[in-house]
Amino acid sequence: MANTPLTPGIVSGRLGAEQYRDNFADKAPPLTPHEAAVAADRCYFCHDAPCVTACPTAIDIPLFIREIATGAPRAAARTIFAQNILGGMCARVCPTEQLCEQSCVRETAEGKPVAIGRLQRFATDTLMAAGGHPFTRAAPTGRRIAVVGAGPAGLACAHRLAMKGHEVTLFDARPKPGGLNEYGIAAYKTVGGFAQAEVDWLLGIGGISLRNGMALGRDITLDGLRAEHDAVFLAIGLAGVNALRAEGEDKAHVRDAVDFIAELRQAEDLSKIAVGRNVVVIGGGMTAVDAAVQSKLLGAETVTMVYRRSRAAMGASEAEQNLAASKGVRIVTGAAPLRILGEGAVEAVEFAYTKETASGLELSEETFRLRADQVFKAIGQQLEGAPEGLALSGRKIAVTGPGRTSLPGVWAGGDCAAGGDDLTVTAVAEGRDAAEDIHATLMGEG
Amino acid sequence: MADLRNDFVGIKSPNPFWLASAPPTDKEYNVRRAFEAGWGGVVWKTLGEDGPPVVNVNGPRYGAIYGADRRLLGLNNIELITDRPLEVNLREIKTVKRDYPDRAMVVSLMVPCEEEAWKRILARVEETGADGVELNFGCPHGMSERGMGSAVGQVPEYVEMVTRWCKANTRMPVIVKLTPNITDIRLASRAAHKGGADAVSLINTINSITSVDLDLMCPEPTIDGKGTHGGYCGPAVKPIALNMVAEIARDPETRGLPISGIGGVTTWKDAAEFMALGAGNVQVCTAVMTYGFRIVQEMIAGMSDWMDRKGFSTLSDFTGMAVPNVTDWQYLNLNYITKAVIDQEACIKCGRCYAACEDTSHQAIGMTPERRFVVKDEECVACNLCVDVCPVEGCITMRRLAPGEVDPRTGRTVPAEYGNWTAHPNNPAARAAE
Ligand SMILES: Cc1cc2nc3c(=O)[nH]c(=O)nc-3n(C[C@H](O)[C@H](O)[C@H](O)COP(=O)(O)OP(=O)(O)OC[C@H]3O[C@@H](n4cnc5c(N)ncnc54)[C@H](O)[C@@H]3O)c2cc1C
Ligand SMILES: Cc1cc2nc3c(=O)[nH]c(=O)nc-3n(C[C@H](O)[C@H](O)[C@H](O)COP(=O)(O)O)c2cc1C
Ligand code: SF4
Ligand code: SF4
Ligand code: SF4
Numbered sequence: 001m002a003n004t005p006l007t008p009g010i011v012s013g014r015l016g017a018e019q020y021r022d023n024f025a026d027k028a029p030p031l032t033p034h035e036a037a038v039a040a041d042r043c044y045f046c047h048d049a050p051c052v053t054a055c056p057t058a059i060d061i062p063l064f065i066r067e068i069a070t071g072a073p074r075a076a077a078r079t080i081f082a083q084n085i086l087g088g089m090c091a092r093v094c095p096t097e098q099l100c101e102q103s104c105v106r107e108t109a110e111g112k113p114v115a116i117g118r119l120q121r122f123a124t125d126t127l128m129a130a131g132g133h134p135f136t137r138a139a140p141t142g143r144r145i146a147v148v149g150a151g152p153a154g155l156a157c158a159h160r161l162a163m164k165g166h167e168v169t170l171f172d173a174r175p176k177p178g179g180l181n182e183y184g185i186a187a188y189k190t191v192g193g194f195a196q197a198e199v200d201w202l203l204g205i206g207g208i209s210l211r212n213g214m215a216l217g218r219d220i221t222l223d224g225l226r227a228e229h230d231a232v233f234l235a236i237g238l239a240g241v242n243a244l245r246a247e248g249e250d251k252a253h254v255r256d257a258v259d260f261i262a263e264l265r266q267a268e269d270l271s272k273i274a275v276g277r278n279v280v281v282i283g284g285g286m287t288a289v290d291a292a293v294q295s296k297l298l299g300a301e302t303v304t305m306v307y308r309r310s311r312a313a314m315g316a317s318e319a320e321q322n323l324a325a326s327k328g329v330r331i332v333t334g335a336a337p338l339r340i341l342g343e344g345a346v347e348a349v350e351f352a353y354t355k356e357t358a359s360g361l362e363l364s365e366e367t368f369r370l371r372a373d374q375v376f377k378a379i380g381q382q383l384e385g386a387p388e389g390l391a392l393s394g395r396k397i398a399v400t401g402p403g404r405t406s407l408p409g410v411w412a413g414g415d416c417a418a419g420g421d422d423l424t425v426t427a428v429a430e431g432r433d434a435a436e437d438i439h440a441t442l443m444g445e446g
Numbered sequence: 447m448a449d450l451r452n453d454f455v456g457i458k459s460p461n462p463f464w465l466a467s468a469p470p471t472d473k474e475y476n477v478r479r480a481f482e483a484g485w486g487g488v489v490w491k492t493l494g495e496d497g498p499p500v501v502n503v504n505g506p507r508y509g510a511i512y513g514a515d516r517r518l519l520g521l522n523n524i525e526l527i528t529d530r531p532l533e534v535n536l537r538e539i540k541t542v543k544r545d546y547p548d549r550a551m552v553v554s555l556m557v558p559c560e561e562e563a564w565k566r567i568l569a570r571v572e573e574t575g576a577d578g579v580e581l582n583f584g585c586p587h588g589m590s591e592r593g594m595g596s597a598v599g600q601v602p603e604y605v606e607m608v609t610r611w612c613k614a615n616t617r618m619p620v621i622v623k624l625t626p627n628i629t630d631i632r633l634a635s636r637a638a639h640k641g642g643a644d645a646v647s648l649i650n651t652i653n654s655i656t657s658v659d660l661d662l663m664c665p666e667p668t669i670d671g672k673g674t675h676g677g678y679c680g681p682a683v684k685p686i687a688l689n690m691v692a693e694i695a696r697d698p699e700t701r702g703l704p705i706s707g708i709g710g711v712t713t714w715k716d717a718a719e720f721m722a723l724g725a726g727n728v729q730v731c732t733a734v735m736t737y738g739f740r741i742v743q744e745m746i747a748g749m750s751d752w753m754d755r756k757g758f759s760t761l762s763d764f765t766g767m768a769v770p771n772v773t774d775w776q777y778l779n780l781n782y783i784t785k786a787v788i789d790q791e792a793c794i795k796c797g798r799c800y801a802a803c804e805d806t807s808h809q810a811i812g813m814t815p816e817r818r819f820v821v822k823d824e825e826c827v828a829c830n831l832c833v834d835v836c837p838v839e840g841c842i843t844m845r846r847l848a849p850g851e852v853d854p855r856t857g858r859t860v861p862a863e864y865g866n867w868t869a870h871p872n873n874p875a876a877r878a879a880e
Contacts, residue, residue, distance in 0.1 A: 041514035044837050047797030050817065105794040109838065 005277065005301040010253060010374055012274040014299025020270045023297035027188040027323075028092075028118060036122040039115045040069035046105055051116060054103035056420070056429040057084035061100060065119055077127030078134050080120055085159045085432070086152050088128060088198050089181050090425045091121035092189050095286075097319045099425070128197075133204035138165035143442050146171065146229040148216050151179020152424045153414025154235035155202055156431030157438075161233075162207035164439045169229070170208055173215035179237055179414075181424065183262040186290040187270075188297070215385070222387035226409055231438045234397065234405070234412040235431060238422070240384030244282065244377050248340030257281065257291035257378035264294055276374025279303045280349050282337055283378030285315030291376045292329045303329045304370055308336040308354050308361060336363060346375050383416055393418035403434035411438055448753035449760045450746060452486060452550075454726045455619040455644040455704050457577040459486035459550040462761055463717065463745050466708050466729035467492050467554035467580060467623075470739070472528055474538035481542070483739035484746060487550025489647075489729060492527035492582045493535055495557045495567065500526045506667035509656030511682060518736050520682035522656040524667065524674060527556050527582070532570070540574040551575075552621065556582040556594050559604060561611045568616040578618045581608060583634075584625035584650025596650070599625035602637035609641025621706060624648040624690075626683075631690040632697045639700045646694065647706035647729065649687045651677025680732035684710030688723055692772045695724025712741075714748030721761065722768035776867040783853050783860050784828040784844040786810070786821045792841040793819060799832035799842060807831050824854040 003011045015023070031039060043065040051061045059080050067076035080087035096102075096117040104113035127134060143166045147158045150172035158168045176182050181195040203210065214220055216236060225232045241256045243249070253276065267273050275298040281291050284307030292305045305324065307314055311333045314321065324331060335351040342348065349372050352363040383396050391398040391406035396418040403411040413430030420426040452462040464487040465471050465480055472491035480488060494500060502525055511520035528535060543551040553576045557563040571579055583599030591597075598604045605622065612620045622638035624631060626649040635646050653675050655665045665673030687709025694700055707725030711717050712733040720728050733741055758764050788799070788811075795817040803811040810825035811832065821832075833842045847853060849862035869876050 038515055044796045044798060047801035048813075048817075049797070050795065105796040105837075108794040 003299075005299045008277055008373065010274045010276045013271045014275065015271070017271065019299075024187050024191070024270060026191045027186075028121075030125055031115070031118050031122045033122075036068055036073070036119060039119055040065050042106060043069070043114045044105060050103040050105060051100040051114075055083075055100050056423070056426045057087075057090070057432070058429075059083045059087065059120070061116055064123055065114065065116070068119055068123055073123045073126040074130065076119075076123035080124055081127075081134055083432075084425065084428050085156055085202055086181075086198065086424065086428045087120055088124040089152070089185075089190065089195065090428065091117050091124055092194070093181075093185050094423070094425050095317045095319065098317050128201055133201065135163055135205055137163055137205060137207055140167070141165040141443065143167065143230045144169070144228070145231045145233065145438060146225040147233045147235065148172075148220075148225070149179060149235035149237055149414065149416070150174075150177035150199070150210065150212070151235055151237050151414060151427060152181060153237075153416075153427035153431035154179070154233065155199065156428040157233045157235060157411075157413065157435045158208045158431075159202055159205055160432050160435030161438065162205045164435070166207070166230075166439070166442075168208045169211060171211045171214040171216065171220060173213070173218070173236075173239075175212055177210055177212060179235075183265055184258060184287075184290075185265075185424075186261075186294060187265055216387065217385045222389070222407075222410070226407075230409070230442055232410045233403070233431070233434055233438065234386075234390075234410065234416060235414040235427070236383075236385060237415045238381035238383055240382045241377065242380040242382055244337060244379060246337040246339055248342070248346075249377075251340050251342055252345035253373060254340055254346050254375045254377065257283065257287050257376040258381065260376055261287070261290055261294065264298075270298065273298055275300050276372065277301045278371045279374045279376065280370050280372040281305045281376045281378055282349075283307060283376075283380070284309065284313070284333070285378060285380065286320060287381075288376075288378035289316040289320045289324050289329075291378050293324050293327050295374075295376070296327045296329055300374075302371075304332055305329055306332045306335050306337070306349075306351060306370070308334070309356070310334060335368070336361075338363070338367060340375065341369070346372055348372055349375060381415070386416065402437035403430055404437065448750040448758060450486075450750055450753075452727050452761060454550070454706065455578065455621070457487070457550045457552065457619060458548070459727070460548060461486035461742075461746055461749075462721065462727035463742050464488060464550060464552075464706070464727060464729045465734065466731040467582065468731040468735070469525065470731065470734050473530065473535075474542055477538075477542050478545075480734075480739050480742075481546045481549050484742045485549070485739065486727075487552065487577075489552040489554050489580050490535065490539055490576075492554040492556045493532055493567065493571075494527050495563060496532045496570075499529045499531055502526055502529050503669050505669035507676075509654075509666045509676060511656055511680075518732075519680060520656065520678055521680040521732050521735065522654050522667075522676040522678045523651065524676040527554075532567075536570055536574050539571075539576055543575045543577075550577050552578045552580050554580045554582050554623070559593055559598060559608065561615075564608065564611050565615045568612060568618070572616060572618060576618065578621060578644075579612065579616065580621040580623050580647060581612060582623050582650070583608070584623045584648075596625040596627050599623075599634060599650075600628050602633045605634055605637040606641040609638050609643045613642040619644040621645045621647050623650055623708075625650050626686060626690060626709075627653050631693055632700070635694045635697065635703065636699050639703050643703070645704035645706060645726070647708055648690055648694075649683065649709040651679045652683055652686065654678035679709065680736075681710045681712055684712075684716060688719060691720060691725055692723045692769065695766065695769045696772050714745040714752065717745060718749060718752060718764070719768075721765050723772070724766045724769045726765060727761075778866060779864045780867060780870060781861045781863065781865045783847045785823045785826045785847065786828065786830070786832050787843050787845045788819055788821060788832075789841050789843070790818065792838050794838055794841075795819070796837060798835045798837065802831050802835045826855065 003014045045062045049062045064076040064079040100116045101113035107113035147154045147170045158170045177199045178195045279295040279300045296303045338350045348369045352367045355362045397412040399417045403413040411434040413434045414427035415422045450461040452459045467489040471488045507525045509522040513519045553571045622643040624634045657666045705725045707720030708729040711728045711730045717728045800811045836842045847860045
């Protein structure tokens with residue numbers, strides 16, 4: 001008999017084929033040309049527009065929207081890509097309600113911003129569907145640069161360097177490029193194999209040789225890279241995960257949310273992905289929401305997200321919290337895990353309510369238990385495998401200005417570098433700006 | 447409740463909203479629907495001579511100009527006068543007038559420039575019981591090449607002559623419809639007046655090419671790879687029409703000549719504006735072609751609501767009220783000095799006022815890093831551009847400096863008295879007169 005959401009334990013195939021398809025369909029489907037025209041007409045073409053200030057890559061938003069409005073979506077896409085070569089992915093994954101759209105004057109005016117993200121997708125999809133690459137490379141400089149990590153930061157940096165005429169080798173430990181675009185972002189935000197298609201399209205600039213399965217610290221060393229290249233850009237993201245430090249964390253079916261998500265993103269067939277009947281997700285950020293929502297979409301009967309602080313303190317935006325709620329995820333705030341209960345495998349999690357006090361967060365006496373046959377830990381990622389000799393700031397690589405590390409000739413950006421939000425778009429901005437600085441430094445020297 | 451009843455050159459209608467001679471009034475079916483919807487009157491689609499009717503193109507007839515959200519702002523057409531037999535039109539006019547005796551039924555006419563031709567058709571229109579005729583001297587395309595329409599309307603002598611023929615050959619009121627495709631509209635209205643016209647109506651459509659198909663390299667609407675100029679109408683032409691109506695209304699030579707206002711009338715407010723500038727009633731075409739006949743309900747309700755608010759009980763209470771306030775530039779009060787003021791509460795910080803004033807006007811708006819926009823009175827020339835580009839209605843207003851205040855831009859004290867260009871020291875003519 002086929003499984004259902006009520007089947008106990010961790011099983012696959014809880015839903016029918018059609019339901020999987022519907023659940024993991026495009027969260028915000030592309031605008032039709034008519035919808036795009038109507039949406040674009042709402043933009044006021046602001047002076048020194050606040051939305052541009054709010055965009056970490058400073059895309060000229062009023063200009064690209066005007067280009068859409070006047071029937072030139074490919075010109076619009078070029079405007080976007082000139083600032084943000086991953087404008088296609090950003091259009092899908094940016095928390096626009098906290099960035100550009102939050103600052104849009106029409107949000108101020110009537111609580112309804114211009115649909116900047118969806119318009120950006122309209123433009124970039126149009127250009128990418130037309131094929132070809134919109135930029136050409138400058139004359140070769142003869143410089144060789146190593147970029148480690150093919151996530152958004154590494155890709156943006158590599159592209160900008162290639163455009164400037166440098167030769168780039170792009171290393172990544174994983175079998176596929178894309179970083180969290182490929183292994184992390186929620187499936188319904190980037191459907192249809194977009195992450196790989198985007199990387200292929202980006203590499204169309206030429207001059208970037210991609211070396212997957214090459215881990216820094218295992219297959220290559222920073223010293224080796226420095227010896228063979230004129231500059232090195234580190235964009236290795238946050239490969240480690242934080243520990244829960246709750247009793248019983250080692251029981252079976254207690255898992256890091258990022259691993260689960262990566263498995264899901266790589267699945268050929270979602271009905272083969274097993275998920276618990278009662279799922280508990282611990283954490284309050286984007287990763288927690290994504291794990292919770294996707295568990296629910298895979299057919300878990302109950303999914304509860306538990307965060308130790310208040311709702312307002314959650315890393316996940318209000319829009320993401322609403323998305324989770326709309327999919328039937330229960331959000332519990334102000335509670336922290338005490339212990340994982342169960343014989344060998346998890347059966348329940350015991351939580352204590354928390355109190356915000358002057359000296360920090362304290363556990364109260366009051367506790368409760370949640371039934372769970374699967375627990376996902378989503379309490380943050382951390383830097384792992386940073387080469388020796390690099391100064392750190394907190395738990396990330398210390399950088400000054402456009403990504404300069406403590407070592408000459410070595411730059412860093414994206415999640416692995418200190419400063420900035422851990423967002424795709426921020427990673428792109430940092431990669432691009434480091435590339436400009438590397439270029440200026442190398443060409444200034446010669 | 448305001449009384450909307452209209453008496454235009456003796457033609458009575460329950461309200462001042464008529465349909466202009468055009469597709470909406472081309473046949474019985476449409477006109478019955480229009481009357482059912484509440485329209486006060488119609489000017490039947492222009493009739494031509496007896497005989498084989500004209501033929502229209504069989505490709506597209508219209509071109510369009512859009513605003514945001516594909517809102518139709520301007521329409522252009524290359525349609526001709528009615529393409530249905532005269533016989534059929536006259537029969538239908540008669541039955542509709544019989545069934546709707548309280549509505550205005552005016553028949554638009556265009557026949558060759560011979561007295562006999564006009565005489566013949568006038569007699570036949572009289573038989574229908576219609577209330578009046580409108581002479582179509584305005585159509586800018588198709589008919590003018592045949593020596594009719596604007597070919598007549600552009601020559602004041604012809605306007606006068608044909609009007610006189612018509613007056614001599616019918617007891618019905620004669621309204622002369624004017625073409626705007628002329629440099630001074632008053633020459634045409636004076637001619638109509640001299641010919642004995644009971645009224646003029648204006649404007650007909652404006653010569654235009656709405657757009658060019660950049661693939662075909664051809665004007666639109668495109669008929670088999672070619673296009674031609676058409677007649678422009680709709681909201682976009684209203685300012686042109688209002689000016690022409692006002693020019694005639696304040697022309698001493700035609701003082702008191704009734705005017706039927708046409709051109710871009712879309713709402714009750716447009717109608718009230720035409721009437722304030724001297725039109726005795728209005729005619730509508732594009733607005734019903736865009737939204738259907740039902741809009742007349744909004745026009746009736748809106749007009750009477752406004753009249754109640756203003757304390758006007760009949761249309762004549764406000765008709766022509768704005769005419770004395772239309773003047774020539776040289777008589778405008780140069781001592782009326784205002785400054786733009788931005789309401790910081792209402793401002794949404796889009797910066798459009800800044801861009802407009804900084805790039806194209808007088809650098810009179812300051813911008814702080816927090817995006818606070820403030821007018822610099824010492825630079826503001828009161829051009830009003832910021833008000834026009836601000837997306838928030840009422841956010842920027844113009845404050846009048848009181849007499850005795852110092853204008854920080856000029857350093858001069860604002861005089862209490864009126865002073866215009868004719869007496870201004872910079873005016874060479876003024877000095878010569880001294
Ligand atoms: C589950 C999840 C959901 C998210 N959702 C969103 C979202 O909706 N919107 C948003 O804006 N952001 C989201 N983020 C954050 C966003 O994905 C990251 O901020 C962004 O990917 C950071 O880019 P990066 O290039 O710095 O790092 P990554 O994308 O992490 O890429 C780092 C790359 O380096 C490689 N690497 C790591 N170590 C080594 C090594 N030693 N040697 C060689 N290669 C190495 C990795 O394989 C990886 O390919 C999400 C993050 C997660 C975890
Ligand atoms: C398709 C079309 C056909 C028209 N045909 C005539 C006509 O036969 N006779 C006439 O006097 N005016 C004709 N007109 C002009 C209208 O009566 C009216 O003067 C003009 O459209 C301006 O009014 P509006 O802005 O309300 O449309 C026509 C207009 C249109 C759009
Ligand atoms: S703030 Fe909004 S309205 Fe202004 S330019 Fe940006 S998107 Fe357009
Ligand atoms: S009225 Fe004209 S000059 Fe004055 S602030 Fe506005 S745009 Fe500038
Ligand atoms: S145009 Fe209006 S809303 Fe925009 S900044 Fe100026 S005053 Fe404010």
